[in-house]
Amino acid sequence: MSPEAETPSPEMIDRVRRAVASAEVVLVISGAGVSAESGVPTFRAPGGWWRKLDPKKLATVAAFRTDPVTVWQWYEFRRGIVAGAAPNPGHIALSRLERSGRRVAIVTQNVDDLHERAGSTEVIHIHGFLWRTRCTVEGKVSEDRRVSLGGLPPVCGSCGGNLRPDIVWFDEELPSGEVTRVEGLLRGRVDVVLVVGTEATFDYISEWAIEAQRKGAMLVEVNPERTQLSPRADVCLRGPAGSVLPAVCRE
Numbered sequence: 001m002s003p004e005a006e007t008p009s010p011e012m013i014d015r016v017r018r019a020v021a022s023a024e025v026v027l028v029i030s031g032a033g034v035s036a037e038s039g040v041p042t043f044r045a046p047g048g049w050w051r052k053l054d055p056k057k058l059a060t061v062a063a064f065r066t067d068p069v070t071v072w073q074w075y076e077f078r079r080g081i082v083a084g085a086a087p088n089p090g091h092i093a094l095s096r097l098e099r100s101g102r103r104v105a106i107v108t109q110n111v112d113d114l115h116e117r118a119g120s121t122e123v124i125h126i127h128g129f130l131w132r133t134r135c136t137v138e139g140k141v142s143e144d145r146r147v148s149l150g151g152l153p154p155v156c157g158s159c160g161g162n163l164r165p166d167i168v169w170f171d172e173e174l175p176s177g178e179v180t181r182v183e184g185l186l187r188g189r190v191d192v193v194l195v196v197g198t199e200a201t202f203d204y205i206s207e208w209a210i211e212a213q214r215k216g217a218m219l220v221e222v223n224p225e226r227t228q229l230s231p232r233a234d235v236c237l238r239g240p241a242g243s244v245l246p247a248v249c250r251e
């Protein structure tokens with residue numbers, strides 16, 4: 001934890017808890033940090049993937065064209081990690097919040113399914129989903145939850161073309177359907193926006209959070225570290241999602 005990090009005071013926790021308790025609609029924008037306590041590595045934090053691996057060689061269309069086997073090996077490795085992981089108290093707190101009668105819409109950069117396995121029902125995966133494949137020829141998307149897909153790269157059962165992970169890579173646009181859903185959310189009511197476990201590296205993450213704030217939502221960041229979004233947040237709760245979310249999502 002950086003020297004700037006500080007444990008959130010009970011008053012800060014209580015301020016957010018009250019805002020969440022009286023909210024009709026909570027928007028959650030989550031990133032790798034929300035799954036860190038489940039044992040799923042982050043990207044940029046110490047121990048994260050991009051500290052030791054080159055994203056250009058693993059998470060681009062160009063890399064897949066050059067070496068689909070290496071790219072698939074990395075995704076199979078990550079499938080294995082996620083298959084062996086379980087939702088942590090942070091994921092569970094968000095699903096309980098939804099069950100308490102509020103709309104809790106989660107826009108996640110995570111490709112894992114831990115929000116869904118915790119019980120959340122409105123989850124928008126803006127960077128794709130680890131358990132889906134896409135045919136590089138026909139574009140057909142299929143769900144496949146096997147950790148290992150057999151011979152790599154796997155091929156499409158109908159046309160024989162290579163299958164790729166249905167993930168949004170660095171040299172690709174965000175999926176338009178998901179972006180439309182996020183824009184629809186932002187046009188409606190949002191009382192609190194919780195930005196959890198993300199470095200907010202991509203401008204659209206900050207822009208969506210700030211748009212909700214501009215329309216009246218309280219912008220809360222949950223992260224043990226400062227990020228580029230921190231100066232814009234109404235409240236920064238500097239702590240791990242697995243402790244902070246259960247504290248602020250309590251009735």
Ligand code: OAD
Pocket residue numbers: 030031032033034036037042043044045048055059109110127168169170196197198199200201222223224225227239240241242
């Ligand atoms: P990052 O790895 O960039 O950031 C993870 C954030 O989580 C950091 O700000 C950490 O401080 C924070 N964090 C770590 N442990 C935490 C905990 N227990 N509770 C709360 N926060 C914690 O991950 P993202 O911001 O999600 O894209 O990265 C966004 C995208 O960049 C990913 O979707 C991925 C990556 O490259 C692709 O692969 C295309």
